[in-house]
Amino acid sequence: MKMPCLFHPEQLLFKPVYEWAFGDKIDHPETTARAENILGALRANPDLFAIEAPKTRPLGALRDSHSYNLLTLYNTARQLPDGETFYPSVFPREGNVKGDPTTLKQAGCFCFDSGTPLSNRTFDAAAWSAACAYEGAKLVKRGAKCVYALSRPPGHHASREFFGGYSYFNNTAIAARYLKRTGTVAIIDIDFHHGNGTQSMFYRDDRVLSISIHGDPREFYPFYSGFPTETGAGKGEGYNLNFPLPAKTSFAEWMQIFEQNVLPAVRHFSPEFLILAAGFDTYIKDPIGDFTFQTKDYETVGAHVKALDLPTLVVQEGGYYTPDLGANVVSLLRGLA
Ligand code: SP5
Numbered sequence: 001m002k003m004p005c006l007f008h009p010e011q012l013l014f015k016p017v018y019e020w021a022f023g024d025k026i027d028h029p030e031t032t033a034r035a036e037n038i039l040g041a042l043r044a045n046p047d048l049f050a051i052e053a054p055k056t057r058p059l060g061a062l063r064d065s066h067s068y069n070l071l072t073l074y075n076t077a078r079q080l081p082d083g084e085t086f087y088p089s090v091f092p093r094e095g096n097v098k099g100d101p102t103t104l105k106q107a108g109c110f111c112f113d114s115g116t117p118l119s120n121r122t123f124d125a126a127a128w129s130a131a132c133a134y135e136g137a138k139l140v141k142r143g144a145k146c147v148y149a150l151s152r153p154p155g156h157h158a159s160r161e162f163f164g165g166y167s168y169f170n171n172t173a174i175a176a177r178y179l180k181r182t183g184t185v186a187i188i189d190i191d192f193h194h195g196n197g198t199q200s201m202f203y204r205d206d207r208v209l210s211i212s213i214h215g216d217p218r219e220f221y222p223f224y225s226g227f228p229t230e231t232g233a234g235k236g237e238g239y240n241l242n243f244p245l246p247a248k249t250s251f252a253e254w255m256q257i258f259e260q261n262v263l264p265a266v267r268h269f270s271p272e273f274l275i276l277a278a279g280f281d282t283y284i285k286d287p288i289g290d291f292t293f294q295t296k297d298y299e300t301v302g303a304h305v306k307a308l309d310l311p312t313l314v315v316q317e318g319g320y321y322t323p324d325l326g327a328n329v330v331s332l333l334r335g336l337a
């Protein structure tokens, strides 16, 4: 049985070219080459992986998980000329500002950083990226053991009303929202960065256990969330877990937290479904992350996740050392297969 892998070519139409990082203009890390490198690595293993395109964009699910204003703003961006990008760079500090999502200049009302541009293709690429996770969730619900959604652009920083962190629609959260209709869901987010958007979407939810293991927010993006004190609220109290780790954390140190805290929490919750929000910016050569994983380590992670013996959807998140990204993805999926 080959592992289903989901990807749609229209995901490649959105091409951010640069971002402002602490005042410097840098090449944008979230390139189309990332997805192309992953596709190449999947195609090189035709005995293991079956690549298919999602058939439709899940417009209803996008509306269920995200605000009307956010969708309207992406629609407004479709008026941009080809090849042009808009970077929000002015953000309101007052919480009660009502932005106008039909005016691109007010995009800062719906965004939280200046590294996440809009273009006339943002909506289509991000909607197809979400479609991969959504159709992947459907396959898992229908009985697939493990499915990989090659979601790009990524999603785990996007909340109901805000985009940022290269994320427009929260692909992982959209899949979790679908799966939780028929059972409880655990999300393990292993991206280098805290999954702040995913956390916010299930913060008051006791049907979705949201766990993130990431670089300490005192030092790393997104800086203001991902602390261990954020444990959920209301009936969701206790269903959100954060494990921040210091710069230069080794795989052995990471694995110790994973085995002693993350996996036992999932086993205790005993969900019907598992979603692995899989970022590879923990890789030693990653230009943004600061951990020291090697390619073979992802296979070890995959094998430990497989041992949970849960129907599993893997959703692609970050990972910016493009030459080795596909190899790292295949390593993880080999462990899960
Ligand atoms: C999905 C995901 O992984 N999003 C990450 C967004 C991180 N954005 C902030 C990047 C800051 C770049 N700093 C460059 C430092 C180079 N040493």
Ligand code: ZN
Residues within 6 Å of the ligand: 191, 192, 193, 279, 281, 317, 318, 319
């Ligand atoms: Zn990341």
